[in-house]
Amino acid sequence: xxxxxxxxxxSASEAPFYRAVGxxxxxxxxxxxxxxxxLLKGPTGCGKTRFVQAMAHExxxxxxxxxxxxxxxxxxxxxxxxxxxGETVWVDGPLTRAVREGAICYLDEVVEARQxxxxxxxxxxxxxxxxxxxxxxxxxPAAPGFQLVISYNPGYQxxxxxxxxxxxxxxxxxxxxxxxxxxxxxxxxxEAGIDAETAGTLVRLGNTIRGLDGSPLREVSSTRMLIxxxxxxxxxxxxxxxxxxxIVHTLSDDPDVVRALGELADAVLPQT
Amino acid sequence: xxxxxxxxxxxLATSIAGRSVDVAEARAGEAAHTDGQVIFVSAGGTAARQxxxxxxxxxxxxxxxxxxxxxxxxxxxxxxxxxxxxLEGRRVLAELTERYPLAAALSLGGQPRTATxxxxxxxxxxRAEVPEPPGWFGVIRPSRLLAPAAGPGARATDRELRLEFxxxxxxxxxxxxxxxxxxxxxxxxxxxxPLFASQTLMDYFRxxxxxxxxxxxxxxxxxxxxxxxxxxxxxxxHARPLSTRIxxxxxxxxxxAIGVGGAFHPEWDVHNDRYRVDWCRVIDxxxxxxxxxxxxxxxxxxxxxxxxxRIGLGPTILRGRPDGDEIDTGxxxxxxxxxxxxxxxxxxxxxxRRKLARDLGxxxxxxxxxxxxxxxxxxLAVHDHQRRAAxxxxxxxxxxxxxxxxxxxRSHGRHSVHLPxxxxxxxxxxxxxxxxxxxxxxxxxxxxxxxxxGAGEILKTEAGTPHRLLVVxxxxxxYDNGYEGRYAEADVSKALEELHADGVASLCxxxxxxxxxxxxxxxxxxxxxxxAATLTDLSPRMDALFLASLRHLAAPLPVLA
Numbered sequence: 001x002x003x004x005x006x007x008x009x010x011s012a013s014e015a016p017f018y019r020a021v022g023x024x025x026x027x028x029x030x031x032x033x034x035x036x037x038x039l040l041k042g043p044t045g046c047g048k049t050r051f052v053q054a055m056a057h058e059x060x061x062x063x064x065x066x067x068x069x070x071x072x073x074x075x076x077x078x079x080x081x082x083x084x085x086g087e088t089v090w091v092d093g094p095l096t097r098a099v100r101e102g103a104i105c106y107l108d109e110v111v112e113a114r115q116x117x118x119x120x121x122x123x124x125x126x127x128x129x130x131x132x133x134x135x136x137x138x139x140x141p142a143a144p145g146f147q148l149v150i151s152y153n154p155g156y157q158x159x160x161x162x163x164x165x166x167x168x169x170x171x172x173x174x175x176x177x178x179x180x181x182x183x184x185x186x187x188x189x190x191e192a193g194i195d196a197e198t199a200g201t202l203v204r205l206g207n208t209i210r211g212l213d214g215s216p217l218r219e220v221s222s223t224r225m226l227i228x229x230x231x232x233x234x235x236x237x238x239x240x241x242x243x244x245x246x247i248v249h250t251l252s253d254d255p256d257v258v259r260a261l262g263e264l265a266d267a268v269l270p271q272t
Numbered sequence: 273x274x275x276x277x278x279x280x281x282x283x284l285a286t287s288i289a290g291r292s293v294d295v296a297e298a299r300a301g302e303a304a305h306t307d308g309q310v311i312f313v314s315a316g317g318t319a320a321r322q323x324x325x326x327x328x329x330x331x332x333x334x335x336x337x338x339x340x341x342x343x344x345x346x347x348x349x350x351x352x353x354x355x356x357x358x359l360e361g362r363r364v365l366a367e368l369t370e371r372y373p374l375a376a377a378l379s380l381g382g383q384p385r386t387a388t389x390x391x392x393x394x395x396x397x398x399r400a401e402v403p404e405p406p407g408w409f410g411v412i413r414p415s416r417l418l419a420p421a422a423g424p425g426a427r428a429t430d431r432e433l434r435l436e437f438x439x440x441x442x443x444x445x446x447x448x449x450x451x452x453x454x455x456x457x458x459x460x461x462x463x464x465x466p467l468f469a470s471q472t473l474m475d476y477f478r479x480x481x482x483x484x485x486x487x488x489x490x491x492x493x494x495x496x497x498x499x500x501x502x503x504x505x506x507x508x509x510h511a512r513p514l515s516t517r518i519x520x521x522x523x524x525x526x527x528x529a530i531g532v533g534g535a536f537h538p539e540w541d542v543h544n545d546r547y548r549v550d551w552c553r554v555i556d557x558x559x560x561x562x563x564x565x566x567x568x569x570x571x572x573x574x575x576x577x578x579x580x581x582r583i584g585l586g587p588t589i590l591r592g593r594p595d596g597d598e599i600d601t602g603x604x605x606x607x608x609x610x611x612x613x614x615x616x617x618x619x620x621x622x623x624x625r626r627k628l629a630r631d632l633g634x635x636x637x638x639x640x641x642x643x644x645x646x647x648x649x650x651x652l653a654v655h656d657h658q659r660r661a662a663x664x665x666x667x668x669x670x671x672x673x674x675x676x677x678x679x680x681x682r683s684h685g686r687h688s689v690h691l692p693x694x695x696x697x698x699x700x701x702x703x704x705x706x707x708x709x710x711x712x713x714x715x716x717x718x719x720x721x722x723x724x725x726g727a728g729e730i731l732k733t734e735a736g737t738p739h740r741l742l743v744v745x746x747x748x749x750x751y752d753n754g755y756e757g758r759y760a761e762a763d764v765s766k767a768l769e770e771l772h773a774d775g776v777a778s779l780c781x782x783x784x785x786x787x788x789x790x791x792x793x794x795x796x797x798x799x800x801x802x803x804a805a806t807l808t809d810l811s812p813r814m815d816a817l818f819l820a821s822l823r824h825l826a827a828p829l830p831v832l833a
Contacts, residue, residue: 214292260283267374
C-alpha cells in the first residue's frame, strides 16, 4: 500500500471490454468533465469494476484501485512518514497519489472501511476538491484530472454497514444492473471464449434464476458467475457440470435449495 | 435420483408458471392436478414421472390455460376437460421447448393442433377426434381451480363491514373463546387472596385439587365458535379487513399508542402437518405509558456482569501494544522518530488481535401474560421476578456494550399478539424505560410461537450483529385461545426451528416459577433452558448458558429425510 512508484494499471493497447447498457458511459463522462465524484451501485458481479477500468481507459487517465477492508486506517489512504537514513520521509498513500497526479481513484466496497476512514474523502468530494494532510500540516488541491469513484453493493444491507448520508449526498450515483439477454450473451461469450449458442444457454439459465418469484436466494446469478461457468466449458467441462459447479452449488448451501436449483438448471440446459 | 420429495421441483414450477407455486404430493390414488397455488403430483411416482407432471401443470398455469374464463366451461364436464387437457397440454409443452429443452424431450412429436386456449376449448367441445392425453398429463380440476374466485361478487360497503351484534344474538359466555376458561376451580379461587397467597400453599392446593388449566372449549387449534358467522376457506377478491380500532394500551390505558404496525405470521398446525398461513397478527409498538421514574431501580448483579463480559466477543485490532503478532508500522515509525529526537518512549509497536469487540445482539422477550400472579413468601409474584431479571440482564448487557432490546409479550387470541417495546435496539435503557418495565401489568395469554416469530423478525432486521440471541423469560406453558397442549408445543418448536435456520440462537429462562416447566424444557431443549428461583441463582452459569445456546446454533442441524 505504500508504493511510491507509479504503476500503470493497464497499458493503452488492451482496452478493457465493456458493453454499455444504458447511458452510464455518458453520465460518467459528464461527471469526469466536471470532476464530480461518482457512486456506483449494483449487485455483485454486474461489472462495476470493469466499468471503471473501461472509463479510465476511455478518458486516458490512470486508475488507482483501493479495496476497502475493516481495518483500513486513514494513513493507509493518505500516506505516512517513513524513516529513511536519519530523517523522516513522507510517502504518499494511494489516495494522495491520485490527487497529485490527477488519476481516477476507485474505492471498491467502500462500506467495508471504517466510518472514520471514509470521512477523509469528504473534502475531496465537494466543491473544495482538496485533501488535508494533517501529518504535514498542509492541504493538497486536487489536480484537474482527479476523480473519486466509490462502489457499493446495496444488497448487503445491515444496520451497522451502510453509507452515511453525509457521504452519500456528495456523489453522483450510477446504478448498474445485469445487462439484457443479448448483450449479456455477447459479454459471456467474449469473456469466457465460448460460442454464442452456449453463452446464450448460460444467460437463459441465469435469467431464469433471476426471474424466480419469491426466491429464497440472497444473491442471484451474476454475469461474473455465468462467465465463470463459461470458462469451465471453454476448458472442456460439460455444460451441465459447469452449471452445477459454478452456479447451482455457488448460490446456496441449503441442500433443499441446491436440489431445487439443480432441477431447474437441468430443465433449462439442453438435453444430451 | 430416487428421492421422492416433490418440493425439489418448486423452482422449476415457479419458473415455468411465472409466479410462486409450490409442489406437493397428491393423496394416494389421485392423478396430478393443481389448484392454482400448489401443484399436486401423483404420490409415490418416480422422480421422472413427477417431473413431467410438474412440467405440464406449471406450463398450463404459466400459459394461462387454467384461467377461470376457460375453466368455467369445463365445470362438471369431465370428458370435455380431458379433451381440453390433451390439446392444451400439447400446445403449452410445444411452446415451452424454446426455453426449456426438457420439455422437448417429453414432447409427443407432431405439431400441436391448436394455437390458442380458445381454439383448444372450441375443438374440445366439438365432436372432432381428440387423442386421449397420456397419464402424466394428470387432470384438470375446475372446482379446485375456481374455488378462490368463488367469493361474494360485489365489494362490501363500509356499513356492511361494521361488526355489530344484535344484543339477542351475542353468544353465550361459554361459547366465547376469549373468556377465561370455564374449567377454573371455584375452590382454588377462594384461596386466591392477597392476604394469604403463598406460592407453596397455592401449589399444594393445585396438586391436591388437580387444578390445572381448564381444557378450554375445543380441540387445540380450533377456531373460536361464534354463532352465525360462516367460515370460508378462501376469501373473495373484494374482502377487506374490518376497520377495527386497535387500541395499544398497557392494561387499560387507551390512546398511549405512538406507532402502528402489524405483521402476519404463520402458525404450525401439527394436526394437519402444515402451516396456517398469515394466521397470527403480531403487533410491535413502543410502550409509551407515563411511568414514575422513581420506580426505576435495577438490581446490580456483579457476578452476572463478570460472567457475561466474557462472551459475545469478536476480534478487534489493537494498535501500539507492548506485544503482539505483527508490527504496527505507524507506531514503529513514531517510535524511531522519537528515539532520533532524543526521547525514549515505551516500545509499544505491535499489533494485537484480541477478542474485545462486542458482536452479540440480544432480544429479551418477557412474558407479560396474566398467568403469573401467585406471590411467594416475600410478596413478589412470579411476574415481578421475571421483570427484575429482565431489567438486570438488559442493564448488564447494555453496560457491556452488547446490542440489547427488551420486548414484553402477551396475546389475546391470534389476532392480537402484542409485543410492546420497552427498549428497542436503538434506544438507551434509560430511567423511563426501566420504570416502564417495572410497572408493566401482566394480562392476557401466551401465544408463544407467534411471539417468538415476531421477536425473531425484529432481531434479524435490527440487531445488526453477527451473533443473535433470543432470551425468552417465561414462567409456564404457552396457552391461548385454541392454542395449548401438543398443538402449542409443536408450534413453538417449529418457530424455534425457523429461528435457528435463520441463525438466531434461543435461550429460555424460567425464573421464580414453581409450577411445572417440563413443557418449556422439552420445547427449548435441555441445553437452551434453565430455571431457578431468582436470577442470582443462575448468574454464575449464565456465560455457560449463553455459550451453549450459541454453540447449539453452530452445531449442524439433523438432516431431515
